Amino acid sequence: FKGGCGTGKTTILLSRAIKLARVYPQHRFAIFVSSKKLYNQLKEEIDILYKENSNLEVHTLATFLFKLAKKFDLIADYRLFKQDYEKYLNNLIKQARNVIKNKNMFKGVFIDEAENFKHEEIEFISEFLYKTKNIFDVYYCDALNITNDLNIFKNKQDIKPDKMVYLDINYRQSKSLVDFVNKFCQNSNSYIRDLRPLINHDIYSLTKPIHKKGQDPEIIKVTDLEEQIESILWEIDYLTNKKGLDYTDIAIVYPYNKKKLKNGKTIYFQYILRKALEEAKIPYMIAEDEITKITKKVGITISNIYGIRNLEYKAVIFCELEMLYNQTISDTKQDYQINDFVGDLNKIYLALNVPTEYLKIITTFNEDSSEIIKILIKSRQ
Structure with a gap:
């Protein structure tokens, strides 16, 4: 199942998994996700929707490997876990492959956020399916890969599916927002293809709106960080007092909590933002892993890009884009620079x-100092 944001991938996965678990109560099923946030959300939703559940598990790759280690007495070196998390997981995968002879555990496996899994990790998970009469669903959106493993030039050895389902109906956003995001997708795809014509697939997928038009997005230019904070507070006042939104309807999103500058100094943006909100007596909460779509919110949510994933709000104030490291591509001949630039475009797409x-x-940047801002402004016109 492939589709852009808001096209119902996780909803379809959950409904299929629960239905099949009910139809085959004597068999086990497993859902795999890449983030702890979605892991927590799905566990909460299954507790509500499938109360009699005894055969449907939710895992990240790590929680699954920890469970295997305990059940099959794999050697778990927790010192290595603290030193090198990825090396630790790879070590457990090798052990599991060598030690566990009968891996026929699940009749069905469902992988969400598959863009964040390595091909070999998906292959490993598939080994725990029944050898015949199994169900294996994979759900993904290429543009949501914000991991360090992003490689737009690598020839993917994707698992060849029996069937591909393309999802393109946007159930989440107003028509105005969908139109803007679609233009961003088109402009980003064109920008990448102009630099590398050999990349013959679109990284960003378009979607079709079903909701009413709504309000057009705004790009607000400011001169410095202080004015940016003032603008954030003004927008909060506008959204709550003019548009009737509650604080819990609003999220403030920024790339990172802090960033080290070239001159050696570090900007602690989250600290600066929190201090400003406290002085303005605006309640807020930080988007930790425990916060899901169905968590009761208290005040405005503030979050970096990684914390806001899998959440949605009526309004988002996206700020401090200057923190992104790849505003321009200094040498277009270097593949790694183009790849890193796409990684930052993906962060923008998520927000x-x-x-x-x-x-x-x-933003304090303009078209001359940032290709990212240029693409956003072009998408707004």
């Missing part, structure tokens, strides 16, 4: 898809 009605982008 643009969090709001359902209102999007405010606040």
Whole structure:
């Protein structure tokens, strides 16, 4: 199942998994996700929707490997876990392959956020299916890969599916936001293809709106960090007092909590933002892994790109885009620079898809200093 943000991938996965688990109560099923946030969300939703559940598990790759280690007495060196997490997981995968002879555990396996899994990890998970009469569903969106493993030039050895389902109906956003995000997708695809014509597939997928038009997104230019904070507070006031939104309907999103500058100094943006909100007596909460779509919110949510994934809000104030490291490509002959630039475009794409009605982008950069801002402004025109 392939589709852009808001096309119902996780909803379809969950409904299929629960239905099949009910139809085959004597068999086991497993859902795999890449983030702890979605792991927590799915466990909460299954507790509500499938209360009699005894045969449907939810895992990240790590929780699954820890369970295997305990059950099959794999050698778990927790010192290595603290030193090198990825090396530790790879070591457990090798042990599992060598030690566990009968891996026929699940009749069905469902992988969400598959863009964040390595091909060999998906292959490893598939080894725990029944050898015949199994169900193996994979759900993904290429543009949501914000991991260090992103490689747009690598020839993917994807598992060849019996069937491909393309999802393109956007159930989340207003028509105005969908139109803007679609233009961003088209402009980003064109930008990449102009630099590397050999990349013959679109990284960013378009979607079709079903909701009413809504308000057009805004790109607000400011002169410095202080004015950016003032603009954030002004937008909060506008959204709550003019548009009738509650604080819990709003998220403030920024790339990173802090960033080290070339001059050696570090900007602690989350600290600066929190201090400003406290002085303005605006309640807020930080988007930790425990916060899911169905968590009761207290005040405005503030989050970096990684914490906001799998959440949605009526309004998003997206700020401090200056923190992104790849504003331009200094040497277009270098594949790694193009790849890193796409990684930052993916972060932008993720943030643009969090709001359902209102999007405010606040930046000190202009088209001359940032290709990212140029693409966003072009998408807004």
